[in-house]
Amino acid sequence: MHGPAPASTPGDGTANPHPAAGRYRRDIDGLRALAILPVLLFHAHVPGFSGGYVGVDIFFVISGFLITGIIAREIDDGRFSLMRFYERRFRRIMPALALMILAVLAAAAWLYLPGDLEGVPRSALAATLFASNLWFFTDTGYFSGGADVKPLLHTWSLAVEEQYYIGFPILLMLLARFAPRWRIVVVALIAAGSLALAILMQRDTSGFTFYLLPTRAWELFAGALLALGAVPSIRPRWARELVAWSGCLAVTLAVTFYDRTTVFPGITALPPVLGAAMLIHAAPGTSMARILALPPLVGVGLISYSLYLWHWPLIVFTEYATDMPLAGGTRIVVVAAALIAATLSWRLVECPFRDSRRVPARHIFRFTGAAMALLCILSLALLAMGGWPSRFDPPALAQMAGQHDFAPSRKQCHDTFLRNARPCTLGAATRPDAMLWGDSHGVELAYALSLDAKARGGALIERTTSSCPPVLGYDATDPRCAAANRAAFDAIRADPAIRRVYMAAFWANGNFDSPAFVARLDRTIAALRALGRDVVLIGPVPPQPFDVPRRLAHLAQAGRTDAAQGVTRRFVDGRTVHLRALFARWQAHGVRLIDPVAALCDTQSCAIQHDGRPLYFDSHHLGVTGAKLVVARGG
Incomplete structure (x- = not known):
């Protein structure tokens, strides 16, 4: 999930002074609004905000600027206290955060099916202890569930920031004592190192670059350098206007033109980070500042922390309750509900706790300790209940079990190239005469094919790599794909015993139907045929707009499994026009086609269950049940 930083923090209050001038800046609250609104609209699937996730970067810059200014000024005045600093952090962050986590635990315990509930208390523990970025970094893969069932996923960025502020004040204190003249240089060098690491690792797919502090710290340091006076002030009015509007343009272009396929963060984070820095540095006294200071924007900026906490x-x-992405009237209702919840949270929770006259320092520390203890106890209690299956009827639980309909070989045999492991041979104990080459869609299909092969005394090799379709030279999603595919092709060429090659991928994902991609696939098939191999194309699996076992479980709970229906055949055909033309052409030249669409769909719609069992283990991967059915019907 792309997401903004909740505590960069929109929750740092209404009286955040310019470090130099020591006064409140309405335009920064307006800038907070320009950060949170794209995030909200991006998550709500509103067209035109495909890059709204860059709000995290804007918030990080704002936080680095405001909080560094406060810390540096107090250190320079000889009145900085770590205890007071953390009091302010707890005062501004914990009350609203604790209430949100408590509400999430309650809602998940009421709504979530057992397999989905188990992850929520784990993430609640991590969020309570400001370690959720570490948890979500490790909680990846097909067995961990997607962002659509992680209501606390957005707390990763809060954890990044709080981890940053464990060490940063101490760094500034040490520099003030031992190397005051080197303060800007040291901060700049650390920022440069963090940025260099982010750029170096920007194509990393493990989640390290996205979730962890070392590759995110430079964004906070960008604001910190502004607060420390590293950038000279801009005196001419025209120059400030130019810089401020250029910063706004940089942010706007990122929000508008970035999308989920953009390699991010890394060098692509520079435009929103620099854009936010330009607005902070140059906006005062400009027309841009007047726009950012408009009451509606300032109002949204004031509630932006609570809005971030509650919207996700x-x-x-x-979406979980409806089994559908937000759209139409539902989208409007949820966005409005988020704004209302944020306003109430700001007025009834944030404001009272930020008032030291109403809540003295000793009380905020006691509250924080008690809230963290309560949330940890509740999370551990839910964990001990193991998903709490007694809340649901047996038919619903039986459908939900489809989420675990994986090939027994998946963990051992998938992604072997990325793990430098030997590819698996499935089937009989004999020399394999076939290979399945593909992405994650091929795992269960390889297992189903191996059962047929074993029945006739044969065996096949599985070479499947996540997000890597079997296309030579393809590296759009992961630079390792090209190497993995080249290794698979070389293995085929080097082993004359491999007479048949099955090719499987998530063809209907919406990205693989372009003429350029199809041309590469065409050349790959031709190259295999030139080696004298029989090629079997496994066509597109119809993708569903919902998690299939979950949808069937919801229907079973309501006694309506007869209403289960997948996408229309027309939808699938519309996503694979160029691919189907290619497959038909190769069929005419003797290439065999196993077509999941023909196996699972009639003229109108596509099935999602067979004999009362889910055909998928998520929204687009066939489970073993579905793979067996496709192989059997595909001949």
Whole structure:
């Protein structure tokens, strides 16, 4: 999930002074609004905000600027206290955060099916302890569930920031004591190192670059350098206007033109980070500052922390309950509900706790300790209940079990190239005469094919790599794909015993139907044929707009499994026009086609269950049940 930083923090209050001038800047609250609104609209699937996730970067810059200014000024005045600093952090972050986590635990315990509930208390523990970025970094893969069932996923960025502020004040204190003249240089060098690491690792697919502090710290340091006076002030009015509007343009272009396929973060994070820095540095006294200071923007900026906290759980729970992405009237209702919840949270929770006259320092520390203890106890209690299956009827639980309909060989045999492991041979104990080459869609299909092969005394090799279709030279999603595919092709060429090659991928994902991709696939098939190999194309699996076992479980709970229906055949055909033309042409030249669409769909719609069992283990991967059916019907 792309997401913004909740505590960069939109929750740092209404009286955040310019470090130099020591006064409140309305335009920065307006800038907070320009950060949170794209995030909200991006998560709500509103067209035109495909890059709205860059709000995290904007928030990080704002936080680095405001909080560094406060810390540096107090250190320079000889009145900085770590205890007071953390009091302010707890005062501004914990009350609203604790209430949100508590509400998420309650809602998930009421709504979530057992397999989905188990992850929520784990993430609640991590969020409570400001370690959720570490948890979500490790909680990846097909067995961990997607962002659509993680209502606390957005707390990763809060954890990044709080981890940053464990060490940063200490660094500034040490520099003030031992190397005051080197303060800017040291901060700049650390920022440069963090940026260099982010760029170096920007194509990393493990989640390290996205979730962890070392590759995110430079964004906070960008604001910190502004607060420390590393950038000279801009005096001419025209120059400030130019810089401010250029910063706005940089942010706007990122929000508009970035999307989920953009390699991010890394060098692509520079435009929103620099854009936010330009607005902070140059906006005062300009027309841009007057726009950012407009009451509606300032109002949204004031509630932006609470809006961040509440919008994501509301979206996740609504989509979970309806088994559909937000759209139409539902989208409007959820966005409005998020704004209302944020306003109430700001007025009734944030404001009272930020008032030291109403809540003295000793009380905020006691509250924080008690809230963290309560949330940890509740999370551990839910964990001990193991998903709490007694809440649901047996038919619903039986459908939900489809989420675990994996090939027994998946963990051992998938992604062997990325793990430098030997590819698996499935089937009989004999020399394999076939290979399945593909992405994750091929795993269960390889297992189903191996059962047929074993029945006739044969065997096949599985070479499947996540997000890597079997196309030579393809590296759009992961630079390792090209190497993995080249290794598979070389293995085929080097082993004359491999007479048949099955090719499987998520063909209907919406990205593989372009003429350029199809031309590469065409050349790959031709290259295999030139080696004298029989090629078997396994066509597109119809993708569903919902998690299939979950949808069937919801229907079973309501006694309506007869209403189960997948996407229309017309939808699938519309996503694979060029691919189908290619497959038909190769069929005419003797290439065999196993077509999941023909196996699973009639003239109108596509099936999602067979004999009362789910055909998929998520929204687009066939489970073993579905793979067996496709192989059997595909001949």
